[in-house]
Structures are given as structure tokens and as C-alpha cells.
Amino acid sequence: MGIFKKSPEQLLMQEALKLAQDIAQPKIVTQGGGGGSETRWRGASRMLRSMVSWIPGLGSPRRDLxxxxxxxxxxxxxxxxxxxxxxxxxxxxxxxxxxxxxxxxxxxxxxxxxxxxxxxxxxxxxxxxxxxxxxxxxxxxxxxxxxxxxxxxxxxxxxxxxxxxxxxxxxxxxxxxxxxxxxxxxxxxxxxxxxxxxxxxxxxxxxxxxxxxxxxxxxxxxxxxxxxxxxxxxxxxxxxxxxxxxxxxxxxxxxxxxxxxxxxxxxxxxxxxxxxEPLQKLERYSSAELMAAVVSAMFTVFIEKSSEFDDEKMNLASLVNGGEGASTDDDDGGDIQLGEGAIIDLGRGEKATTVNPGRPNAQFDPFFMAVVKEIGAALELPAEEILLFYSSSYSAARAAMLQAWRFYSLRRWWLTCDFCQPSRELIIDEAVARGLIDLPGYADPLKRKAYCQALWIGPARGAIDELKEANAAGKRIEIGVSNETLETAAMTGEPWQQVYRQRAREIDQRRQDGNYQLPKGAQPEPEAPNTNQE
Structure with a gap:
């Protein structure tokens, strides 16, 4: 019986098959001290206990939504x-x-x-x-x-x-x-x-x-x-x-x-x-805690009657409740509800058992705030901004406000690009077509864009400390990292040109009336030389 020898081509094919099997079924590489993963990225593992049930599918935008x-x-x-x-x-x-x-x-x-x-x-x-x-x-x-x-x-x-x-x-x-x-x-x-x-x-x-x-x-x-x-x-x-x-x-x-x-x-x-999902669970949890607090606040007195009590006479509960809301042996099983200071009349052989729900729950607020923080992080809104509750320091409250305004500014820009500016361009088109305004060369797309450029100004951001914000705005202008147009829009929501013109009119009017006062620290204007000669 001769010895079968494999040709070099067969040996090469055998090695290729082994390599393919290793790729298809990789060996588990044990890492020191911890669990093992069969993949180089643990997030791609199909064998780790924490990842074995997390197998989402790849799909197009149409399929995923x-x-x-x-x-x-x-x-x-x-x-x-x-x-x-x-x-x-x-x-x-x-x-x-x-x-x-x-x-x-x-x-x-x-x-x-x-x-x-x-x-x-x-x-x-x-x-x-x-x-x-x-x-x-x-x-x-x-x-x-x-x-x-x-x-x-x-x-x-x-x-x-x-x-x-x-x-x-x-x-x-x-x-x-x-x-x-x-x-x-x-x-x-x-x-x-x-x-x-x-x-x-x-x-x-x-x-x-x-x-x-x-x-x-x-x-x-x-x-x-x-x-x-x-x-x-x-x-x-x-x-x-x-x-x-x-x-x-x-x-x-x-x-x-x-x-x-x-x-x-x-x-x-x-x-x-x-x-x-967390919104629904948090709402149910909040409602349950609120109901438990209401039940705990209802102080109810139960009265157990003796066999000698005459049913035909008005019982104590009827007297306290004004003849209404009392429950007797002759009741036909109506609903019994809790009420503020209510007295519930019990029948013969019944015994009252008090239950204390232990509300308000001291752990409710920390847990509620923890969930709101997670929701706010996903929505790009700090919890302080969602709840309008700034209980920390000035620096922390201002940081939360600034972070929220980054998101507001993004949404404002998005609304401007998708709705405000396109609708305005349609109106300028119609105004030119109707002859309401003359814009030479408007049919040229480049000139049309030049004519339609605009600045959209929204409500001002506001400030926690107006004095600090005003001083900071002045310092930014002084060192050259900002200008009056930007600072005016940020603090008042109005264009600088409009504010400046209005302020100039007010100063002129005060000077005419003789009650204008120079700003603090300003130098008085030099008097004009007298050119009249005697």
C-alpha cells in the first residue's frame, strides 16, 4: 500500500480552508481577569452575557423608520x-x-x-x-x-x-x-x-x-x-x-x-x-406617588358598632357627616371612598385595620431628578432648564443656561433655513413681480441671493445677573472679540441700528429740553470758540 502524498496545490487549498474556518468561527480569546470575547471589539461580541441578546439588524432609513x-x-x-x-x-x-x-x-x-x-x-x-x-x-x-x-x-x-x-x-x-x-x-x-x-x-x-x-x-x-x-x-x-x-x-x-x-x-x-419609554414610566411613577400622598393625607376614622346599637337611630357617622356619607348594614354595597376627615361606619363583626403608606417618599425627588437628567441629556436640555428650577450656584445655573442656549440657537438657525428665509424669498419674488419694489438685475441668481440676504433676530437670551452680563459684553467689545451689533442682539433681541437711532433721538430731545446728563465718567464736550468780535 503506497503512501498518498498531497500536491502543493492541495496543501495550499487545505491551509486556505483552515483559515476560512478560523475566520468564520474564531476562537475565544480569554482576557486576563475578566470575561472573554470572540471578537476584537467587545461591542461586536455575540457570546458575552451582556451582549448575547442585543442583535439589531442593519436596515435602510426606510426600514429603520x-x-x-x-x-x-x-x-x-x-x-x-x-x-x-x-x-x-x-x-x-x-x-x-x-x-x-x-x-x-x-x-x-x-x-x-x-x-x-x-x-x-x-x-x-x-x-x-x-x-x-x-x-x-x-x-x-x-x-x-x-x-x-x-x-x-x-x-x-x-x-x-x-x-x-x-x-x-x-x-x-x-x-x-x-x-x-x-x-x-x-x-x-x-x-x-x-x-x-x-x-x-x-x-x-x-x-x-x-x-x-x-x-x-x-x-x-x-x-x-x-x-x-x-x-x-x-x-x-x-x-x-x-x-x-x-x-x-x-x-x-x-x-x-x-x-x-x-x-x-x-x-x-x-x-x-x-x-x-422613560417618559411614560416616569409619568406613571409620579402619578402613583401623588396618589399615595393623597391617600396618606386622608385621615379616616372607623367605628365598630356593638350589637346593642339600634340601627334605626341615626348613627355617629351620620351625625358627624351631616346625615350623608354614612354606611350602615342596610347599604347595598355602594362604593366606599376616602375623604378629608371622613368617618366610615362599619357593620357588625367588622374590624378596622389602618394602613400607613409612608408618604411622601423621601427617595422620590432624587430618583425623579436622576431620570429627568437622563431625559434632558438625550433632548439636549439640562434638567434645570426643563424644570425651570435653578437651585445651584450662579456659575452652575449660568452654565446650564448657556448649554441650553447652544441648542436653542441651533434650532433657531434650523427654523430660519427651512421656513423663515425660504418664505421671505417667495415674498420678495412676488413683490418684484408686482412692481412693489425695484431691484435691478433681480433675475440673475447671484444678484437675487445678494438682495435676499437677511438677519433673523429672535428673543434675547436674558441673564441671571444683568450687571455681570453687561460688564462682560462691554469687555468683549473693548478687547475686540465682539461688536455692538452682536451684543445688542444677544441682550435685547433688537438690531443695533434701530437701538442706536432711537437712543440718538432720545439724547437730542433731552438736550433740547435742557435735562441731558453726561454718562458717568464721560468728559464734557469742549465749548465752541467765540468768533464774535467787538
């Missing part, structure tokens, strides 16, 4: 907004600090690109501001429902996008008697944006958003009603809203998303989606 799951997230977010205190506090805090009384627009045309002097630029800015104020201040001009002005629409757009994940703003053209403009802003809730006939998603349509080969939106399919709500005698239809104008390329529909976290994502998830 499926229509059914997204609908449930929206429904729960709305319910949390209505009934959960912490959830409502987070949304309302954003509305108040991001929008407040509204983001005010101040035109800032690019004078260099347009070849204008500073004086000509200021005059043009004033004209553009007047045109915008005609539209923004009047609900009949801007709102399709003729209910809210542009500043109120800003708040509604923000809240709707945060709670629903996204919101559409269409721009129908409709003439109204007594109005200057015909461009209206119509807000469309996220529920109405869906596939025609409730059909499944396709390669080019995802939950009502139709897009081209590059992923850019082409049109939006909007239901005439709410697909999940049955209305008697109303037949649902789906309208196609073009995203951009076919001739001019202007934005016709604004799609405002709360957050776009992945490339290719077509619909947004609610702002509260990551914290819905």
Missing part, C-alpha cells in the same frame, strides 16, 4: 405632549426660547455684490423691511387659514415638526380682497403626507415623498383628509404638490423635518421618540 412604527411614535408623542408634564415642558421650552414672540427679519443686502454704497444699502434695506412687514404682520396676507401672522406660524411650525417629526408648508396662490400679496402659507400635518391610496412604498415614493434619481424631492402626495380618520360622506383624494416651480425653480413646498439623521431619510422622527 417604518411607516407603522413612525405612526405609533407620532401618536405617542402627541399624547405625551398633551398629558405628560416633562414632555410638554421640553416642547414648550423650545417654543418659548427658539421662537418666543417671533424671529424678526432685518434685511442685509450684499452691497459689494450689488455695487451699492453703504447709504444706498441702508435705504434699500429699509424698503425691503417695509415690504416684508406688510406680509408678515397680517394673518390674512400670510396664513392660508387667515388666522396667524408669520411670527405665530413660526411657533406652530416648530411645535408641529417636533411632535410629528415633520410638517409641510405649501404656498398656494390665492387672491384676497384687501390684500397686497397672493402667496399664502398653508401648514399640512405629517399624517396627511402619504402614498396615494395608502399604497406601499416604491423605489421612488416613500410615505408620500416622490424623489428623483439623486434623492431630491420632486413632488409630495397629500391626502385631502386624514387617512386614519373616517369622515361621513367625504371621499379621500391625493393631491400632487410640486416641490419646485417648473419654469423658475422656486420652492413651492417647504418640508420641515425635526431631524434628518441619515442620508436618504425622507421622513422625520418625533423629537421625543428616543425618550418615550
Amino acid at each position: 417604518a411607516s407603522s412604527e413612525r405612526s405609533m411614535l407620532v401618536a405617542r408623542s402627541r399624547d405625551a405632549m398633551r398629558n405628560h408634564l416633562i414632555a410638554r415642558a421640553a416642547i414648550m421650552r423650545l417654543r418659548t426660547n427658539v421662537v418666543g414672540t417671533g424671529l424678526v427679519c432685518r434685511a442685509q443686502v450684499d452691497t459689494e455684490a450689488l455695487g451699492l454704497s453703504e447709504e444706498e444699502g441702508d435705504a434699500l434695506n429699509a424698503k425691503l423691511d417695509r415690504v416684508w412687514s406688510i406680509y408678515a404682520d397680517d394673518p390674512r396676507e400670510c396664513d392660508a387659514e387667515a388666522t396667524l401672522n408669520h411670527y405665530q406660524l413660526q411657533a406652530l411650525v416648530l411645535v408641529s415638526s417636533l411632535v410629528g417629526g415633520d410638517v409641510l408648508v405649501s404656498t398656494p396662490d390665492e387672491e384676497r380682497t384687501g390684500c397686497v400679496f397672493s402667496t399664502r402659507l398653508q401648514l399640512i400635518e405629517t399624517d396627511r403626507l402619504s402614498n396615494p391610496g395608502r399604497a406601499l412604498d416604491t423605489a421612488r415614493i416613500v410615505e408620500g415623498v416622490e424623489f428623483d434619481a439623486l434623492g431630491a424631492p420632486v413632488r409630495y402626495h397629500v391626502c385631502s383628509g386624514y387617512p386614519n380618520e373616517l369622515t361621513l360622506g367625504a371621499e379621500l383624494r391625493w393631491d400632487k404638490l410640486e416641490a419646485f416651480g417648473a419654469v423658475t425653480g422656486r420652492r413651492r413646498v417647504l418640508h420641515i423635518m425635526a431631524d434628518k439623521e441619515r442620508p436618504g431619510q425622507k421622513r422625520g422622527a418625533p423629537y421625543l421618540a428616543p425618550v418615550l
Whole structure:
């Protein structure tokens, strides 16, 4: 019997198979003192006890935010907004600090690109501001429902996008008697944006958003009603809203998303989606503790009757409670409820047992604050800002406020880019077309951008210590790291030019009245030399 010898090719194939098996089933590498992992990254292990049940799947943005799951997230977010205190506090805090009384627009045309002097630029800015104020201040001009002005629409757009994940703003053209403009802003809730006939998603349509080969939106399919709500005698239809104008390329529909976290994502998830579970548990825990405290506060007296007590006579409980609320042997098993200072009458053979729920619970507040801190970290809002409770030092409270304002500034910028500035550009387009303002060369895309540049100013941040903030602002200006325009907008929410002009008018008026006083430390102006000769 001869010895079978493997050829070099066979030996090479055998080594390759062994290597493939080692890769497919790697050996567990034991690490000193601790557990073992079969992977180089412990987070990728499928054998560690802490990771064995954590096996999420990889999916596209469409799959990871499926229509059914997204609908449930929206429904729960709305319910949390209505009934959960912490959830409502987070949304309302954003509305108040991001929008407040509204983001005010101040035109800032690019004078260099347009070849204008500073004086000509200021005059043009004033004209553009007047045109915008005609539209923004009047609900009949801007709102399709003729209910809210542009500043109120800003708040509604923000809240709707945060709670629903996204919101559409269409721009129908409709003439109204007594109005200057015909461009209206119509807000469309996220529920109405869906596939025609409730059909499944396709390669080019995802939950009502139709897009081209590059992923850019082409049109939006909007239901005439709410697909999940049955209305008697109303037949649902789906309208196609073009995203951009076919001739001019202007934005016709604004799609405002709360957050776009992945490339290719077509619909947004609610702002509260990551914290819905702890929000629900915390709300139930808070309600249970509150009910336990109420029960503990109810001091109830139980009276056990002897056999000699005459049932036909008014018992003690009836006397104390004014003849009402007493329970006797003849009662037909009605509900017994606790009440402030109530006396419950017991029947023969019954014995009272007191229960002390031990409330208020001393551990409630530390645990509650710990959960709120985790929720706030996920929402980018410090717990002090959510609860409006600053109990620590000035430095800690100011640090929490500054951190929250970083988030507010980001949301304000996002709202400006997605809603405020696009809607303003539509109005400037219409104003030029109607001849309300003359902007030479406006048809040129570069000049159009130069004409449409603007500064959006929101409510001021405020300060914990006004004197310290004012001194810090003056120091920043003095050393050259800031300017009066930025500091004025941050502290008052008003443009510096407007504040300066108003202040100059006040000083002139005081000088004319003879009651003007120089600021502290200012040098008096030198008197003009007397040129009269005798």
C-alpha cells in the first residue's frame, strides 16, 4: 500500500480552508481577569452575557423608520405632549426660547455684490423691511387659514415638526380682497403626507415623498383628509404638490423635518421618540406617588358598632357627616371612598385595620431628578432648564443656561433655513413681480441671493445677573472679540441700528429740553470758540 502524498496545490487549498474556518468561527480569546470575547471589539461580541441578546439588524432609513412604527411614535408623542408634564415642558421650552414672540427679519443686502454704497444699502434695506412687514404682520396676507401672522406660524411650525417629526408648508396662490400679496402659507400635518391610496412604498415614493434619481424631492402626495380618520360622506383624494416651480425653480413646498439623521431619510422622527419609554414610566411613577400622598393625607376614622346599637337611630357617622356619607348594614354595597376627615361606619363583626403608606417618599425627588437628567441629556436640555428650577450656584445655573442656549440657537438657525428665509424669498419674488419694489438685475441668481440676504433676530437670551452680563459684553467689545451689533442682539433681541437711532433721538430731545446728563465718567464736550468780535 503506497503512501498518498498531497500536491502543493492541495496543501495550499487545505491551509486556505483552515483559515476560512478560523475566520468564520474564531476562537475565544480569554482576557486576563475578566470575561472573554470572540471578537476584537467587545461591542461586536455575540457570546458575552451582556451582549448575547442585543442583535439589531442593519436596515435602510426606510426600514429603520417604518411607516407603522413612525405612526405609533407620532401618536405617542402627541399624547405625551398633551398629558405628560416633562414632555410638554421640553416642547414648550423650545417654543418659548427658539421662537418666543417671533424671529424678526432685518434685511442685509450684499452691497459689494450689488455695487451699492453703504447709504444706498441702508435705504434699500429699509424698503425691503417695509415690504416684508406688510406680509408678515397680517394673518390674512400670510396664513392660508387667515388666522396667524408669520411670527405665530413660526411657533406652530416648530411645535408641529417636533411632535410629528415633520410638517409641510405649501404656498398656494390665492387672491384676497384687501390684500397686497397672493402667496399664502398653508401648514399640512405629517399624517396627511402619504402614498396615494395608502399604497406601499416604491423605489421612488416613500410615505408620500416622490424623489428623483439623486434623492431630491420632486413632488409630495397629500391626502385631502386624514387617512386614519373616517369622515361621513367625504371621499379621500391625493393631491400632487410640486416641490419646485417648473419654469423658475422656486420652492413651492417647504418640508420641515425635526431631524434628518441619515442620508436618504425622507421622513422625520418625533423629537421625543428616543425618550418615550422613560417618559411614560416616569409619568406613571409620579402619578402613583401623588396618589399615595393623597391617600396618606386622608385621615379616616372607623367605628365598630356593638350589637346593642339600634340601627334605626341615626348613627355617629351620620351625625358627624351631616346625615350623608354614612354606611350602615342596610347599604347595598355602594362604593366606599376616602375623604378629608371622613368617618366610615362599619357593620357588625367588622374590624378596622389602618394602613400607613409612608408618604411622601423621601427617595422620590432624587430618583425623579436622576431620570429627568437622563431625559434632558438625550433632548439636549439640562434638567434645570426643563424644570425651570435653578437651585445651584450662579456659575452652575449660568452654565446650564448657556448649554441650553447652544441648542436653542441651533434650532433657531434650523427654523430660519427651512421656513423663515425660504418664505421671505417667495415674498420678495412676488413683490418684484408686482412692481412693489425695484431691484435691478433681480433675475440673475447671484444678484437675487445678494438682495435676499437677511438677519433673523429672535428673543434675547436674558441673564441671571444683568450687571455681570453687561460688564462682560462691554469687555468683549473693548478687547475686540465682539461688536455692538452682536451684543445688542444677544441682550435685547433688537438690531443695533434701530437701538442706536432711537437712543440718538432720545439724547437730542433731552438736550433740547435742557435735562441731558453726561454718562458717568464721560468728559464734557469742549465749548465752541467765540468768533464774535467787538
